[in-house]
Amino acid sequence: MEDLSLHILDIAENSIRAGATEIKIRIEEDVDNNLLSVSISDNGKGMDEEMLKKAADPFFTTKGERRIGLGLSLLGQAARESMGDFRINSEKDRGTVIEARFQYNHIDRKPIGDVAQTLIVLITANPDIDFLYEQINRRGHHVIDTKEIKKSSRNKSVSIQKLIKIIRNTIGPSMHT
Numbered sequence: 001m002e003d004l005s006l007h008i009l010d011i012a013e014n015s016i017r018a019g020a021t022e023i024k025i026r027i028e029e030d031v032d033n034n035l036l037s038v039s040i041s042d043n044g045k046g047m048d049e050e051m052l053k054k055a056a057d058p059f060f061t062t063k064g065e066r067r068i069g070l071g072l073s074l075l076g077q078a079a080r081e082s083m084g085d086f087r088i089n090s091e092k093d094r095g096t097v098i099e100a101r102f103q104y105n106h107i108d109r110k111p112i113g114d115v116a117q118t119l120i121v122l123i124t125a126n127p128d129i130d131f132l133y134e135q136i137n138r139r140g141h142h143v144i145d146t147k148e149i150k151k152s153s154r155n156k157s158v159s160i161q162k163l164i165k166i167i168r169n170t171i172g173p174s175m176h177t
C-alpha cells in the first residue's frame with residue numbers, strides 16, 4: 001500500500017466487520033516533535049487477550065475462508081520502517097484502538113495520501129456508522145463528525161455531493177506529505 005490513507009481504509013474495514021457503530025480516526029502531524037500519529041478506534045466486538053496477542057500476526061485471521069490477515073501486520077511494518085511504533089488495544093465487547101506512530105521526516109515514512117477520499121468512501125458506504133475524524137496539524141484542529149452533519153440535514157440523509165464538499169472544505173486537498 002502506497003499511502004497511509006489506504007491503510008486507514010483497510011483498518012477501518014476491520015472495525016466495520018467487528019460490528020462497530022462508531023469509528024474514530026485521528027491524524028496528528030507534530031512536526032516539532034518529528035512525529036506523525038494515526039489512530040483508528042471503534043466500539044465493535046473487540047478481541048479477547050488471546051486474540052489480541054495474535055492480531056498483528058500475518059497468519060492470523062478470522063475471515064473464515066482464508067489463512068492470512070495482513071491489514072494490521074502491514075500497518076505495523078510501515079510504522080516500524082520509519083522508526084515508529086504500533087499498538088493495538090482491545091477489550092472484548094467494548095472495542096479496539098489501533099495506533100501507529102511514524103518518525104515524521106523519515107525517508108521511508110509513507111505519505112499520508114488522500115484521507116478525504118478514504119473518508120468519502122467509508123462514510124458513503126456505511127451510512128449507519130458514525131464517523132468522527134480529527135486532524136491536527138499546523139493548519140489547525142479540524143473535525144468531521146457525521147453525527148453533526150446528519151443532525152444539520154433535515155431528513156438525516158446527506159447527499160454525496162454535500163458530503164464531498166464538507167470533507168474537502170474541512171481538511172483540504174490530499175496530504176502528500
Ligand SMILES: Nc1ncnc2c1ncn2[C@@H]1O[C@H](COP(=O)(O)OP(=O)(O)OP(=O)(O)O)[C@@H](O)[C@H]1O
Pocket residue numbers: 010014015018042044045046047055056060061062063068069070071072073095096
Ligand atoms: N477492530 C477490530 N475489532 C475486532 N477484531 C479485529 C479488529 N481488527 C482486527 N481484528 C481481528 O484481527 C484479525 C486480523 O486483522 P487483519 O486486518 O490483520 O487481517 P484480516 O482483516 O483478517 O484480513 P485482511 O486485513 O488481510 O483482509 C481479524 O481477522 C480480526 O479477527
Ligand SMILES: [Mg+2]
Pocket residue numbers: 010011013014069070071072
Ligand atoms: Mg483487515
